[in-house]
Amino acid sequence: MIPFFSGEHVREAVWPERALDGVRDPFVPYARGEWTMPPKVYVTAYPAGDFRAMPALGAGHALLKWVTSFPGNPVLGLPTVTGLVILSDASNGTLKAVLDAAAVTALRTGAAAVLAAEALGGHDSGSAAVIGAGVNGEAAARTFVARGREVLLYDVDARRAEEVAGRIGAAVAATREEALAADLVVTVTPGHAVVFPEGSLQPGQHVSLMGADGPGKQEIAANELARVRVFCDDWEQASHNGEIVHAVEAGVLVRGDVTQLGDVIAGNATGRASNDEVTVFDSTGLAIQDLGIALAAMERAAELDLPTIDV
């Protein structure tokens, strides 16, 4: 009998502040080599979408997330992201829990966006904005709110932006330009259109780019990346499937230009160098952070009335 966390249960178990710890804490043992994360595997069913198998090992547990990205699903009334997270005991392989992958992914993505913004944003950063009010955009905005920040929400679908903003206590941006002018910007768009063309970012701004994590997705122009300070969650993933892949392929960005966020968090690399620097964070999603969220959920397992799977 192993517990199953539905999306509802995951959100009930892990509040945004706890999620922030869940995505921050793994960086230190990962930098020390105590946590490991084999490369994620893509199973492609293009043009419809793809599946990702994401393993991680740490804190006495092994995790596998099986999660989809089917960008055309919403028009069919189906979620873009779906799947399951399996948590096992690393000492003997025993199954410990199964969790809804969409909820874990949203919590982790939202928390990672805010973690990067707080770690890399300027000293006097005040305003925050989230572009894209889908599941992951809502999670990012919710995390900003939990941190006591006022947050502007923008979506091409104005009604969706209003509905989400009302639910989580955010404000709706009057225009897209207002949101894009915030000190800390998080983009969680489908990546079909470039949000930041060349020359658009202002001194001191920070942007967490969460939307582009697969072929053909792009939220920022390659030449704009060449003009700013670039951070990513994982060089291997980001240079192959992330936002920066276009700039890397164009030769305007090389390994030495890009700093991994975890190296900054773990104290092994320098973050923002000046208050005027523009910082950009390219997120592709780390399985160690899914593991951080799953472990946070397990802390609350006994308090929740979880259904079980009778294996």
Place this chain on the structure above:
Amino acid sequence: MIPFFSGEHVREAVWPERALDGVRDPFVPYARGEWTMPPKVYVTAYPAGDFRAMPALGAGHALLKWVTSFPGNPVLGLPTVTGLVILSDASNGTLKAVLDAAAVTALRTGAAAVLAAEALGGHDSGSAAVIGAGVNGEAAARTFVARGREVLLYDVDARRAEEVAGRIGAAVAATREEALAADLVVTVTPGHAVVFPEGSLQPGQHVSLMGADGPGKQEIAANELARVRVFCDDWEQASHNGEIVHAVEAGVLVRGDVTQLGDVIAGNATGRASNDEVTVFDSTGLAIQDLGIALAAMERAAELDLPTIDV
């Protein structure tokens, strides 16, 4: 609400004869490139054991098996192999079912051992034997029985051999040597000790080696492999984690010496060349065969009273 197949449900849904089709049928679309199978990923927690993430795509479905090998578990009263199989719709990512991975693995391993024996054994092969009466050995013996063959079962634990043989309608080998002398031999041992030293195999024999699928496991001497005709399920997997890795590393076996079973089944390579040839099959386990078994289970889903997971 997605159905969950416990081990009991998997065995109820998929009889050995159906499992044999389930492991044979995927080879043809796989050879044509219609089914795909990214390399399995090992998450290692040695010395205790490891986890494998095994993806496959075919017949409109995507599958991920998360499965362990913890060889020391039985003395702790825990299973060596445990985990879950997730089956998804490849057109939109929707979850279709979750299945017990140990039962799927045992059915698939047993069926693959017999498939190889039938495809590669000599024309007048009569006797069959299985060495090792664990979960997967039992499945192999059960598949031989379902094919109408008399099968001898041997295990270092004589009581276990008797118990399993009685349950499935097999005979117990009087001695290990008697079992090793059968025309068709299947070994499903932990791989700690070499079963076939140099010079041990007799003309016309076929052996399916199912036990060695990870570091330090070996059921046959490297020099014995150099003396016989060698087949495997997948060259990449087998030459890195299979039985043949030792012979490949020793330089006594190269790619051109080894034929993939699927190429024989799909009609793209020659199998046994003469009745006197000794044939050896090295199995490391294919995710496309897990998918074949999962699809077979799904055919019976409506007839079974399956519990559900409320995602």
